[in-house]
Amino acid sequence: MTRAHGCRWAGHWQHWLAGRLTAIGHQVGYPQLPDPDDPELDVWLAELARHLDALDAGAERVVVAHSLSAVLWLHAAARGLPGLGAVDRVLLVAPPSGAVLARYPEVAGFAPPPLEFSLPGRTRLVAGDDDPYCEEGADTLYGTPLALPTDILPGAAHLDLDAGYGPWSAVLGWCLDPTVPLTPRPA
Numbered sequence: 001m002t003r004a005h006g007c008r009w010a011g012h013w014q015h016w017l018a019g020r021l022t023a024i025g026h027q028v029g030y031p032q033l034p035d036p037d038d039p040e041l042d043v044w045l046a047e048l049a050r051h052l053d054a055l056d057a058g059a060e061r062v063v064v065a066h067s068l069s070a071v072l073w074l075h076a077a078a079r080g081l082p083g084l085g086a087v088d089r090v091l092l093v094a095p096p097s098g099a100v101l102a103r104y105p106e107v108a109g110f111a112p113p114p115l116e117f118s119l120p121g122r123t124r125l126v127a128g129d130d131d132p133y134c135e136e137g138a139d140t141l142y143g144t145p146l147a148l149p150t151d152i153l154p155g156a157a158h159l160d161l162d163a164g165y166g167p168w169s170a171v172l173g174w175c176l177d178p179t180v181p182l183t184p185r186p187a
Helices: 013-023 041-053 068-079 098-102 138-143 169-176
Strands: 062-066 089-093 122-128 150-153
Touching: 013 062, 013 169, 041 068, 062 068, 062 169, 068 089, 089 169, 122 138, 138 150
Parallel strands: 062 089, 089 122, 122 150
Antiparallel strands: none
16 A cells, blocks of 8 residues: 555545535535554544534535545544534545555554444445455445445446546535436546
8 A cells, every 4th residue: 555545646536526626616625634654543533523623514514535534434433533423424435444454554553443333424435346455345344334325336446546536527426416326437
């Protein structure tokens, strides 16, 4: 797992999404989480709490979390982090499996917590059917145990730049309207 934890790559769909939402007038928080190459769970949880505390109470609050940040969200929910209830809806994108995280000492501490909790708000899961960071399948590991509506995208891998996920109109559509289906980016 190399440099995949919260970095802002200009071509990545998250960077593109933040720009598009800002351009059409939405308030966007796109936190750079500390030490992305050697993250610490408790430090990231504190940063998440800080960002949740700063959310605008007058607007719909939508969280989109990719990869390790998706697992961070699960830890926050398992611990009952204050502020989670202020979020209206969440999209968990390509969370890695605990087995994969265990292979990398720098992120092994992020291994998902036991999935014995309820997620606050409306949460949706989207992942590739061939994600190398979740070999067991995101639906099996996360969707079914957490009773999440899940979209499994064929050939989408980790939904990152390596898989061709720069601009991704479906995720923008979902952010604007949760009934929009999460589909693969056009080939």
